[in-house]
Amino acid sequence: MNMTLKAIFVRIGRSAITASGIFLGTAFLVSVLTQTAVLQGHQELDEAASARNIWLVTMSLVVATVGIINSMLMAVTERYKEIGTMKCLGALDRFIVRLFLLESGMLGAFGALLGALGGFLVTAAIYLIRYGSGAFARLGPAMTIRGFDMPLWLGIVGAVVLGGILAVLAAIYPAWRAAKMPPAAALRVEI
Amino acid sequence: MTRVAPSASEYIVRTKDLAKEYIMGGTILRALDGVVVDIRRGEYISIMGPSGSGKSTFFNMIGGLDKPTRGSVFINEVDMAQLDAAELAYLRCRTIGYIFQTFNLIPVMTALENVTLPMIFAGLSTDDAQMKGSKLLDRVGLGDRLNHKPSELSGGQQQRVAIARALANNPGIILADEPTGNLDLKTGKEIILLLKEMNDEQGVTIISATHDLKMIDVSDRVVWIRDGKIERIEDREEIDVRVGEMEGE
Numbered sequence: 269m270n271m272t273l274k275a276i277f278v279r280i281g282r283s284a285i286t287a288s289g290i291f292l293g294t295a296f297l298v299s300v301l302t303q304t305a306v307l308q309g310h311q312e313l314d315e316a317a318s319a320r321n322i323w324l325v326t327m328s329l330v331v332a333t334v335g336i337i338n339s340m341l342m343a344v345t346e347r348y349k350e351i352g353t354m355k356c357l358g359a360l361d362r363f364i365v366r367l368f369l370l371e372s373g374m375l376g377a378f379g380a381l382l383g384a385l386g387g388f389l390v391t392a393a394i395y396l397i398r399y400g401s402g403a404f405a406r407l408g409p410a411m412t413i414r415g416f417d418m419p420l421w422l423g424i425v426g427a428v429v430l431g432g433i434l435a436v437l438a439a440i441y442p443a444w445r446a447a448k449m450p451p452a453a454a455l456r457v458e459i
Numbered sequence: 460m461t462r463v464a465p466s467a468s469e470y471i472v473r474t475k476d477l478a479k480e481y482i483m484g485g486t487i488l489r490a491l492d493g494v495v496v497d498i499r500r501g502e503y504i505s506i507m508g509p510s511g512s513g514k515s516t517f518f519n520m521i522g523g524l525d526k527p528t529r530g531s532v533f534i535n536e537v538d539m540a541q542l543d544a545a546e547l548a549y550l551r552c553r554t555i556g557y558i559f560q561t562f563n564l565i566p567v568m569t570a571l572e573n574v575t576l577p578m579i580f581a582g583l584s585t586d587d588a589q590m591k592g593s594k595l596l597d598r599v600g601l602g603d604r605l606n607h608k609p610s611e612l613s614g615g616q617q618q619r620v621a622i623a624r625a626l627a628n629n630p631g632i633i634l635a636d637e638p639t640g641n642l643d644l645k646t647g648k649e650i651i652l653l654l655k656e657m658n659d660e661q662g663v664t665i666i667s668a669t670h671d672l673k674m675i676d677v678s679d680r681v682v683w684i685r686d687g688k689i690e691r692i693e694d695r696e697e698i699d700v701r702v703g704e705m706e707g708e
Contacts, residue, residue, distance in 0.1 A: 271568075352524075352563075353563040356551050357624070
């Protein structure tokens with residue numbers, strides 16, 4: 269745990285890039301949810317816009333996930349030497365994987381939290397400006413899935429959790445690959 | 460010389476027809492071609508040869524860092540090829556200590572944390588590990604630099620930390636790959652002496668792959684390797700190399 273925190277802060281630049289992918293994806297998701305909720309409250313949303321929103325949101329999540337996979341691949345590649353060294357000291361493969369999953373999970377949770385906050389605040393600001401203080405008087409559902417109307421707060425919480433989970437999933441492949449390399453190959457890398 | 464327990468064999472490392480081949484483009488590169496070496500417990504043995512001779516490949520085979528194409532390595536009479544990933548990790552943690560030319564310390568950790576890391580993997584409590592780690596760092600002359608990060612230490616000091624780390628779990632073997640490669644003449648001599656002291660004090664077998672001739676003086680035996688094959692193995696007494704004249708000090 270300690271190692272992970274240190275790793276994040278020492279490489280703050282890399283960490284920021286990894287986190288920003290999730291940040292943007294979550295921000296976008298939350299802004300769309302907020303927008304839907306406000307507009308539904310004012311009965312302004314039509315079917316086509318709704319469908320388009322779902323499509324946009326899905327795409328943004330895919331993009332964010334791909335961004336994280338890429339970022340974690342880079343993070344892992346930069347640290348091949350460290351990983352090789354740790355294996356020489358007796359680290360088990362699953363320790364290495366867990367180390368990177370923990371790191372990406374923390375970055376994901378943090379990025380998602382900030383993203384949700386950012387997305388909500390920006391969208392709220394836009395609608396407050398447009399509709400004045402009455403904007404949030406009546407909130408409709410942020411999303412309707414099979415007849416279940418999801419309130420905005422649930423949507424936001426869901427987005428944060430989703431962001432964190434995606435970050436962990438995205439790190440699995442890079443972390444597993446790095447852990448399975450024979451130490452000689454890992455140590456040979458010169459970056 | 461301490462008396463070895465009857466159940467422990469005299470040879471701590473044995474290789475049988477060890478070979479490693481790489482396929483580059485259309486050709487086969489034979490980094491190692493049928494190497495047979497028996498290394499006794501407590502020996503200080505140097506593997507010497509020019510660049511590209513196969514020393515590092517040999518180092519990787521013995522250390523379980525890579526798999527041979529052919530042949531076997533026996534550590535304490537156990538065939539390494541029979542070990543699964545967890546058993547290999549155990550071996551690397553408890554039986555073998557590694558020292559590299561590029562030190563390979565974890566940059567985000569202090570000297571003490573670097574030395575205690577293998578102890579944590581071995582299951583020691585943080586307190587026990589820190590106590591043991593401090594003693595080891597003291598022994599290698601870095602007692603006042605426990606909390607320095609590698610970037611705050613000189614090359615020689617980093618290698619000392621690496622030596623302390625290699626000794627963390629009282630291994631039977633220390634494998635050193637060009638330990639003096641990145642060090643100047645004087646510092647290199649200090650490191651070689653430190654390794655010899657560890658060999659004498661703790662009876663740990665030291666296997667060092669190097670082309671530093673200064674290593675010859677402290678070695679019990681020297682294995683000369685060239686083009687992946689052993690040229691000859693000599694006891695120190697048989698070697699007649701005058702290194703002193705080259706130093707110019």
